[in-house]
Amino acid sequence: MQGLADGYFILPYTIGDYLAQARLGPIDTDHPAFAAVEREVRHRTERLLAVRGSQSVDALHRELGLVLWNQCGMARTRAGLEDAIAKIRELRERFWREVAVGGGGEELNQALERAGRVADFMEFAELMCVDALRREESCGGHFREEFQTPDGEAKRDDARFSHVAAWEWTGAGHEPRLHLEPLAFEYVHLAQRSYR
Secondary structure (H helix, E strand, C coil): CHHHHHHHHHHHHHHHHHHHHCCCCCCCCCCHHHHHHHHHHHHHHHHHHHHCCCEEHHHHHHHHHHHHHHHCCCEECHHHHHHHHHHHHHHHHHHHHHEECCCCCCCCCHHHHHHHHHHHHHHHHHHHHHHHHHCCCCECCEEECCCECCCCCECCCHHHHCEEEEEECCCCCCCCEEEEEECCCCCCCCCCCCCC
16 A cells, blocks of 8 residues: 555656656657557547447546445455456446447547546556456555464565566456566565564
8 A cells, every 4th residue: 555655656756757858769650560559549549439338437447446445445255256357247248238438539539538547547457456356465556364373473484486477468358467576586585574
């Protein structure tokens, strides 16, 4: 939670400072990657505008937030995470059937921009719950109620989870792809924390 709060205030300054100092080369819009992303964005924009549903983006976003708050917050359980994943998948399907986005796609459209962000949040929320479900330990922001000491402290599993996990979204209805990068600790030794 502190990372989210700190990130909210610090990230805008960090990114701005980086971009102000970065020496970027010329951008070639003829590159195949540019054309592919442009097609993808155009398709997504057209898809969002074509839905013409009756649910506001804010209502669907709020519903997603409640699922995460209740089932993927500071304390989590296997059953709660499995339920959250099912609810998020159902909500994402409903989003693409029922979202109402006013305006058009050829001008500045904040409603369209917001809808695109919430569509991203749906995917990100599922990946976050999938990761929390896979992480069968309690460590940092991952407090799984099934994995705690008899005193109620977080029970780590450094043998299985001493890595960085990055999940790749592979599309609705497809299992996400997990990328792992092992962590090596040369100067700091891993240790169980105790708040008693």
